[in-house]
Amino acid sequence: MxxxxxxxxxxxxxxxxxxxxxxxxxLNPHWYPAPALPGNAWHRLPEPDPELALAASAYYGAPLMLPVAGTQAAIQALPRLRKPSRVTVAAPSYAEHAHHWSGHGHTLTQTPYDALNAAVADSDVLVVCNPNNPTGASIPADQLLQWAGQLAARGGWLVVDEAFGDTAQHNSVAAHSGQPGLIVLRSVGKFFGLAGIRLGFVAAHEDLLRELADLLGPWAVSGPAQHIAIAALRDQxxxxxxxxxxxxxxxxxxxxxxxxxxxxxxxxxxxxxxxxxxxxxxxxxxxxxxxxxxxxxxxxxxxxxxxxxxxxxxxxxxxxxxxxxxxxx
CATH class of the missing domain: 3.90.1150.10 (Aspartate Aminotransferase, domain 1)
Incomplete structure (x- = not known):
């Protein structure tokens, strides 16, 4: 680990x-003050509340979003949804991306941020943290969308991890995630300081979100996490x-x-x-x-x-x- x-x-x-x-x-040292939970929150099975996905779409500006048990759950699952591919992960960046894309038959290359443009032509999947963790490096949204188009034209993916993107929302590409091949990850752990509830979101084309939901299985997000996140995402x-x-x-x-x-x-x-x-x-x-x-x-x-x-x-x-x-x- x-x-x-x-x-x-x-x-x-x-x-x-x-x-x-x-x-x-x-993390934000002043976390969101969690509201009181319903009396049965720890008793009921956590069936998905559609209000959570709607609140997330409104806050992040994405057409569709799938709640997951932290972006970590998506990072571990996405490599399992593709046949063996040539994968480029921007480096340095959050190490879990390279760790999981190095398995499942994929061929992994880690490439510095200033060399990513040249790497797109030889990649089926490009993974970028934007802004980057740990360096804070940022790639303009227009450049990311150009890469997404190039990759999608041959069935590829651009995965953009925007876990630290809440303070730079102007540079998010989540609004474009309805197009095939663009996958955006968002987290409530950083800006909201709620890392303990293990909740994140994936924005992508509806077909990919359906596949990912099937892979992750039922009850992926706890009931208390859903209740707290709805309040946080709506509290402008x-x-x-x-x-x-x-x-x-x-x-x-x-x-x-x-x-x-x-x-x-x-x-x-x-x-x-x-x-x-x-x-x-x-x-x-x-x-x-x-x-x-x-x-x-x-x-x-x-x-x-x-x-x-x-x-x-x-x-x-x-x-x-x-x-x-x-x-x-």
């Missing part, structure tokens, strides 16, 4: 403390206020890092940078109870999210000051 952020039990076991400032997962005042808060927070985080000599890129929810001393930085922060995401492989660097309060901001700033004054070992 691949390593991910949010693994505070591992942090506690390794460093023996319980006062963690968790910046490792890039909360969404608008949260968007402004996150945009301001992302700018503040980037400026804080820059003030300590770190040139980062990212989104409103996280910042990332290539770091030669990545393990040392991660260790330095962990020793101070700050849990950040360490990337050891091709995307060697650090990603961290937004502190939840002013005390967290001050704690991060203090640790950064100590880092730049620390002698390299």
């Amino acid at each position: 691949l390593e991910h952020g949010g693994n505070l039990r591992d942090a506690a076991l390794r460093f023996g403390r319980d006062d963690w400032l968790d910046l490792s997962a890039g 005042p909360w969404q608008q206020n949260t968007l402004q808060q996150l945009l301001a927070g992302g700018q503040r985080l980037q400026q804080l890092l820059a003030a300590h000599g770190i040139r980062s890129t990212g989104t409103a929810l996280f910042q990332w940078w290539s770091e030669d001393r990545a393990e040392a930085f991660w260790q330095h922060m962990a020793e101070r109870g700050i849990w950040v995401r360490l990337f050891k492989q091709a995307a060697r660097g650090i990603r961290l999210g937004l502190p939840p309060d002013e005390a967290g901001w001050q704690r991060l700033e203090s640790a950064l000051k100590e880092w730049i004054n620390k002698e390299p070992t």
